[in-house]
Amino acid sequence: MYLKHAAIIGGTGYGALELIRLLQNHPEVTIKKIISHSQEGEYLENTYPHLASFLEGPMETFEAESLVNDVDIIFFATPPGVSKNYIPQLAGTSVQCIDLSGDLRLEKPENYEKWYGKTPAPQEILDEAVYGLSEIYESELKKAKICSNPGCYPTASLLGLMPAITHKLIDNESIIIDGKTGVSGAGRTMSPMTHFSETNENVKPYKIGRHQHIPEIEQYLGKEAGKPVCINMTTHLLPMTRGLLCTMYGKLATQLNTKEAIEIYSEYYEADPFVRIRPEGTFPSTKEVSGSNFCDIGLYADDRTNQLVIVSAIDNLVKGASGQAIQNMNIMNGWQTDKGLKQVPVYP
Template sequence: MKIAVIGGTGYGAIELIRFLKNHPKVELTKVISHSQNGTKLSAVYPHLTDVIEMTMEALDVEELSKTIDLVFFATPSNVSKEYIPSLIEKGVKCIDLSGDFRLKSPESYERWYQSSPAPQAYVDKAVYGLSEIYGDQIKQANLIANPGCYPTATLLGLIPALKQQVIDPKSILIDAKSGVSGAGRGLSLNVHYSEMNENLKAYKLGQHKHIPEIEQILSNESGEDLTITFMTHLVPMTRGIMSTIYADLTEFKKTDEIIAFYHSFYQNHPFVRVRTDGSIPSTREVYGSNYCDIGIYADERTGKLTVISVIDNLVKGASGQAIQNMNLLYGWDVQTGIDHLPIYP
């Protein structure tokens, strides 16, 4: 299997490259970057010196179609939609880590991304790549729209409770926090050290691009149109997302009962770990790994369910899940190449 990564200088791309380097089934053949065409990868990321000495190339769809089996797009939004249709038509499978093919409604994409959407025929073909939920569809896909980082943590935490109808879907409130790597490698005042260090800030209240993505999937899973309250915060750490989810219980169930259902729901999915002893996970416990750890608390006093879901935003929230989807697509063991322990401490 010959693989290309497009968008070679971003954090998502460099994590893809880290995992692909040791994946036994694939060969990383090309790393493509418009801004760094002709530059050695190790010149941008010196930690790759003498390990991966590839020279980044310009994007040539015709050449890719002749030499590559699968392309990962680790690009900002509004890039992949220009190239993926041509690649798909030439028989190249694509996994897109941007938001260009996630939203099925063109009006929703225009509103939230402030840009024209991808061709609708390809949006309709794209399979949403939430690995544990849509694995059967992923196995048949030519185009996979990899989920966003916040949606991955949030949806994995919410969908079992929604499926079991233990919560009122209209009561869902999500308080999510992310490390600054989620903002990418570009420079901005918002993630400047002196602005972020020893600081905690809310941002994009009611305006985050992941809101319609979460609402779309929750609506599909519940069978009714849902709107959610979703608030995001930046935390002064490099990696990690904690999504704290609150919802009203439809009838009171003990914490242990709900934990037992979550265990049953995810029993065949090794990358989701549900805490059995009532303990609450932290972001450090999934750092550098493809795990999603979930903690649950049913409050008898308030009648509310609290679900805490943590991931590494660059791995399970991006590149790790993309490779998990590749494994599903080609019928390999889902853990191939990404079964790394979290880094601790």
């Protein structure tokens, strides 16, 4: 059987490590190349000994012609500002590109420049890229050659809010998102914010009013609503390695009880194996999805405050990054959406 060959660009980050871990068990794909400019010629196992015996050959530098000849799929597990320069060199070839950074998520170049502080990708690449929120844009992904993988907060937030927006359950002008994540979401590069002494036994908000995922969430909620949507979002850093939880609030726009809300959400995600709607009276936690591609959602219709409360939990490195990237790869190649991703969450 022919295995498709994959390359991972940005091979030393946490997103790349999760891609390697998950792709080892994928029946259709083998990892052919790991690309890292900073460690060209080095073996990844020298940095990460847990990968000993899993990969062959040293890391390489980016060469578009070589990649086009040698691989079928390229994952960009890079920081913002990298893939926008490389993907145009691969456009029009047979290679599928899946970008885990934020370079292609915002349709308007001026929004990327404002929120990311960098020069945007060429407009033709932005126009071609399909947003990879797997459960929502599956039909578009089936025809895509370039996939823009969603951010971690947008994945949890959008999956939690889309049914409410679609069914007009809440007032679109009242949405509040209270987000919390582990330190792996900040990547491997050390900073005062992620230093052990700063994060241990501590919870702190960050990027209030200026988080780069805000316009991404608003863009796709607005598409679903058919008009602009403005959210109030505050993110918090928690002293844990992985996991992300969003508690969202919206004023009810219709009479609704919790049981009815659960029925609407269950029907909305009936065909989606990675979205699990919790029974009435129970809510997800990050431990219950750790290491997996699941998004667990709990709901409560509060008749006292007239609000719908939505709690959404994911593993920020899996469903919030690499797992969803593989799920999108599956869809783009006509494979079963959960192929290679049926891991049971790691608990406790």
